[in-house]
Amino acid sequence: TMVSSPPLLLLLATNVAAALLASAPRARPVAYRAAVQHAPLKHAVSERAPPPLLSVLPNEKIAVELPVPPLPKHAKALWEVHKFGGASLATAELYMECANLLRAESAAAVNNFGSHAPTMAIVSAKGGVTDKLIQVVKASLEDMDAAKELLRTIADEQMEVVRKISSPEQSAIVEKLIQADQADILNVVRACSLMRFIPAATMELVTGYGEVWSAMTMHAYLLREGVVAQWLDARDVLVVEQTGGDGLGDKGSSNVMGVDPLWPETASRLVEWFKQPKMQELTAVDCSDAAPIVIVTGFVATTLAGTPTTLKRSGSDYSATIFARLMGASKITMWKNVNGVYTADPRRVPEAFPIESLKYDEAIELAYFGAQVLHPSAMRPCIENRIPIYVRNIFNPSHPGTVIQGRACSLGDSKQRWSEEAASARKDNRKAVCPVILGEGESPIRGVTSVDNVALLNIEGTGTSSVPDLTSRLFGTLERAGVQVVMVTQASSDSSICLAVSEGDAAKAQKFLEASFEKELSRGLIAGIFVERGHSVVAIVGEGMAFRPGTGATFTKAMANAGINMRAIAQGSSERQIAIVVEAHDCTKALRAAHAALALSNTQLSVAVIGGTGMVGKELLKQLVNSKRVVDDPRSMSKRKVLDDLRLDFKVTALSRSSGMLLSYDGLDVLSDDLWNSADVQPTDLEALARFLAQDYNGNRVVIDCSASQVVANLYPRLMEMGIHVITANKKAGSGPIALYNKCVRNRRKAQWYYETTGPGSGLPVLTTIKDMLQSGDRIASVQGVFSGTMSFITNSLAQGKPLSEAISEAVNLGLCEPDPRDDLSGLDVRRKVVVLARELGLQLELEDVECDSLIPAELSSWEPDSSKSAPSIGVQFAEALKPFDEASAQRFSDSSKDGNTLVHMGCVDVEEGKAYVRLTSLPSSDQLARCVANENVVAITSQRYSPRPMLLQGPGAGAEITASGLFADLLHLSRTLVEWTIPKIE
Secondary structure, eight states: OOOOOHHHHHHHHHHHHHHHHHHHHOOOHHHHHHOOOOOOOSSOOOOOOOOEEEEEOOOOOOOOOOOOOOOBTTSOOEEEEEEEOOOGGGHHHHHHHHHHHHHHHHHHHHHHHHHHOOOOEEOSTTTHHHHHHHHHHHHTOOOOHHHHHHHHHHHHHHHHHHHHSHHHHHHHHHHHHHHHHHHHHHHHHHHHHHTOOOOHHHHHHHHTHHHHHHHHHHHHHHHHHTTEEEEEEETOOOOOEEOOOOSOOOOTOOOOOEEEOOHHHHHHHHHHHSSGGGHHHHSBTTTTOOEEEEEOOSSEEETTTEEEEEEEEEEOOHHHHHHHHHHSSEEEEEEEESSSSSSOOOOTOOTTTBBBBHHHHHHHHHHHTTTTSSOOHHHHHHHEEEEEEEEETTTTTTTTEEOOOSSOOHHHHHHHHHHHHHHHHHTTSHHHOSSSSTTTOOOOOOEEEEEEEEEEEEEEEEESSTTTTTHHHHHHHHHTTTTEEEEEOOSSSSEEEEEEEEEEHHHHHHHHHHHHHHHHHHHTTTTEEEEEEEEEEEEEEGGGGOOTHHEEEHHHHHHHHTTOOEEEEEEEETSSSEEEEEEEGHHHHHEEEEEEEESSSSSEEEEEEETTTTTHHHHHHHHHHHTBBOOSOOGGGGGGGOOOSSSSEEEEEEEETTTEEEEOTEEEOOOOOTEEEETTBOOHHHHHHHHHHOOOOOEEEEEEOOOOOHHHHHTTHHHHTHHHHHEEEEETTTSSSSHHHHHHHHGGTTOEEEGGGGGGHHHHHHHHHHHHHHHTTEEEEEEEEEEEHHHHHHHHHHHHTTHHHHHHHHHHTTOSSSSSTTHTTSSSHHHHHHHHHHHHHTTOGGGGSSEEEEOOGOOOOTOOEEEEESSSHHHHHHHHHHHGGGGHHHHHHHHTTOOEEEEEEEEETTTTTEEEEEEEEEEEETHHHHHHHOTTTEEEOOOEESSSSSSEEEOOSHHHHHHHHHHHHHHHHHHHHHIISOOOOOO
């Protein structure tokens, strides 16, 4: 925006620009008001006024009383101030909606105070106008005709809105004024075009016209509706002192400061404005029937010398709170396009929700670290006069929004209360309780926010502390360079300091510091000054953090779980915020991880189900949904009730089957009839699935394997290496190659592996019980029993005289069999369970080490099913293939069941002998293992403590429902470890 010029030309340009600014016509609110005809006045001016305000000016030692304008006649409610941003004023319809909302809010005061509330509204420019006016000024440097055409378009668009919402007479007046302003703007920017230079004051003058036009527009509509209203150009009364740099500042910045109101002068001018004859109609209105409305231009102000200026970009909030204080307002409402101040940016954290209430201090911290709903400067006037700030949604006015009021406990008070509580706790031999009491289920933090486009500026010492004045010189240099520090961390000595600054300031900061420390750098007293770009600051904010153990641990643990590296960390002295620096690409991930971990929403567990359309997979998904813990819309998480003390939600982020997979970080509607008809279905790719899971912001991730795939089992070590937990009903890892098993065991240091349903109990907690026994010091001698509910069903069916083929067919129809029923009848399924059990007991056995009896006739040992698409299922085919051998199978069973014995399919692991087997065994009918009914498993554990009578575990052992229930139990076990232990409990 600036063209380099010779010094003489630059001086000339500055003088000419100053002259133009001094002579530039100001907006003419008085002339406009004089031209508009109002209804006759009904009442005289009221002499009542609210109590005077106090202000402490810079460098003054005594408080100064501020005069305030009087209240209208019969007003029982104080003035209420409202502020509308550009997004709320983008169309003619929105102008009318905002104006009507002012009238409705004023009338609502009748219920609480007995009168309408006199109202002041601060308005921004129409949506997009400020940016367009900036473009007009910039365009004048290159193409004056283009600047003129763009300005004409902006003015025409504003006048079109005026014509739509006001009477012809009023619109004609406003159009005439806008056209005059248009000519004034062209005169100013034409000078810029000649000078090839844009003075900062020129930009501030031109951009302020957007607010002037906006105020006139809303005022014109109110007059059409018969409302007693006036509009005020804030430059007529709001006098400010520039304490920072020139120019508009950055749009949306939370760190732009440097404009302070001159309170006595401003208050005096405002009172005088109300005393003008045409303004006295405002205080003459009888508030028993209606109330006056004053529309004020936001953003703009004037210096004591009379030069037009601004409160910088995003400064309209500041305008609103300044006038709220000047009017002695009872409250101020900031109308935004969201339902209040959110726990996080909902565009980046879909789980975010509106905060019901905030302290001023909490809101300032949130705003400083990037929350753009409210500017931090804006809260200062309200803090001084204890004026509550309401943040509400213009598009959803029925929502209560967020109220900001009250001060957080001071550091001194918090420390004193903590010291007293700690001393009392030591005396009573109990744990100290944080002095800030939280409500039931309330989080210690109010929100999670971020600052993007941050660079790390590292001043690296040599470890000798040879520059004793390093810190003072460092910050003095940055102040002279005009560089604002977002965050600072320091090592134990002055040797190394890390600063977070805006990326736009990084190069300048480095240049100034290298010049300032040139001597120390050349002598090696400072190792170097380095800049690292591409970072963001993520901060958690809340009064409840102060003196509350566990909050910081939870925050940093969430980052570790999500695989996010923290480059720097800092905590403020008030303990109301902790900030970290992360790489920019990790920012959203960090926000969502912190939001979930710190109980702003329930702890989330991202669940990926492989084999999700099989019998077990479908049953598992059904059970998950029935638990009412599954979230498929992150926006609903804030509305969910806590079911019990396990504050946990399951979010199914991935579903996979052989023909395709679905992936969504926001969660899938797993029971939707159209789920697999979605265009989002993509080909199954385990590598792509692994990448998707690795990039999940949520560090609590689990894969539930409902398949029988060796390829999937081979993926376990890699998943666990990435910190992804595994729960499986797939026996291929636990009973497969010992190298694969051992690799999974080693990776348990990084993630948990649950495989209860692959052991001899299926849905029974056999492996868990054995693990507890061993860890408690018991010595297990042997484990034996009926390990297959399917084989139990088949042997019981044979005992009842049913043919083998019929027994298999029924088992298949009941969903008791493996996908290939030959795995059951050959004993392969039980062999796998035995290997899993043996390895749990410390035996390094392979599958081929386990002896096994088979019920498959020898003639069918090489039988293979028809795999064509039109062929029946493998279960139907195998049952049909068994029919010729039914008689021989029955005879074999009968021979083994003589003398009142019962034939059982028994597995056994003999720890003392170091061997295992699966056999068809004839047992006396009185034997506990022989009393196993259809579809039941029975397991006998003989140990040092349980001998000679073994421990017995008995119950259903086959079927999709039982297996899914076992998987769900493992999921809950995992969940408890994540909620109760991995993340510290915050009380």
